[in-house]
Amino acid sequence: MLALAIAAGIIPFDVPAESGEVSAPRERTAAAVRAQASTVIGNAIPQGAAIWTQPFDPADHAKYVMDWDVFLPEGVKIAEILSIRMSAAAAALGVGVDQTAPFSPIIDSTAGRKVRVFIGVLPENQEAPQFDASGTRLPVSCKIRTNEELPEEFERTWVLTVRQA
Amino acid sequence: MKIDNGQKVELEIAGVFVGTAGMAGGYVSFVPNLGRRPNKVVSAVIDGESAVLWPVKDAEGPFWTARYEIAR
Numbered sequence: 001m002l003a004l005a006i007a008a009g010i011i012p013f014d015v016p017a018e019s020g021e022v023s024a025p026r027e028r029t030a031a032a033v034r035a036q037a038s039t040v041i042g043n044a045i046p047q048g049a050a051i052w053t054q055p056f057d058p059a060d061h062a063k064y065v066m067d068w069d070v071f072l073p074e075g076v077k078i079a080e081i082l083s084i085r086m087s088a089a090a091a092a093l094g095v096g097v098d099q100t101a102p103f104s105p106i107i108d109s110t111a112g113r114k115v116r117v118f119i120g121v122l123p124e125n126q127e128a129p130q131f132d133a134s135g136t137r138l139p140v141s142c143k144i145r146t147n148e149e150l151p152e153e154f155e156r157t158w159v160l161t162v163r164q165a
Numbered sequence: 166m167k168i169d170n171g172q173k174v175e176l177e178i179a180g181v182f183v184g185t186a187g188m189a190g191g192y193v194s195f196v197p198n199l200g201r202r203p204n205k206v207v208s209a210v211i212d213g214e215s216a217v218l219w220p221v222k223d224a225e226g227p228f229w230t231a232r233y234e235i236a237r
Contacts, residue, residue, distance in 0.1 A: 085169045104168075
């Protein structure tokens with residue numbers, strides 16, 4: 001399912017935004033902050049990007065949560081997920097966001113301040129040497145629009161560590 | 166909602182890389198496999214089309230990530 005989704009994802013793919021229950025272990029939930037620390041993580045990864053602490057094994061197909069709760073002002077919700085983007089290095093390694101129902105990205109239907117994605121790696125890439133030892137850190141960017149009367153748009157990046165676990 | 170997982174492309178950089186690279190958001194990423202490190206500006210072939218790349222080594226990991234421009 002994911003293989004077809006990513007293999008066919010040569011063109012950015014438009015899917016309807018949906019909402020639902022969003023939950024994941026704390027290690028797979030990371031919060032974007034408004035004023036990011038100037039921590040240098042690496043080239044192609046923005047400074048101060050939120051980091052998911054649980055590493056992703058290439059054979060996993062698991063949900064990760066982008067937590068906007070600290071970032072968004074009180075009472076403001078995510079109205080729409082505008083885009084989710086992977087990096088060129090992620091594309092080379094076959095790491096991608098699942099676009100197929102019911103795994104496509106959703107907004108938390110309870111408070112409307114989290115986004116859930118399912119991540120996977122193409123089977124042919126799962127034994128790549130870049131996933132050995134400490135693995136590879138890859139950025140995943142999410143852009144949202146708020147539900148304010150004058151909607152705002154924000155894009156922030158989360159960091160996923162993919163390694164054999 | 167746009168989901169952009171990028172795409173895989175066939176990339177050739179003489180003496181530096183030949184094989185499948187990743188492309189997303191105006192960048193192409195590869196791990197050199199022909200022994201030579203890329204220069205600051207290199208000519209390349211992406212999916213059969215001539216291109217110019219401006220590669221920069223990622224601060225961590227083996228990837229080089231390059232802006233690219235398809236030659237017209």
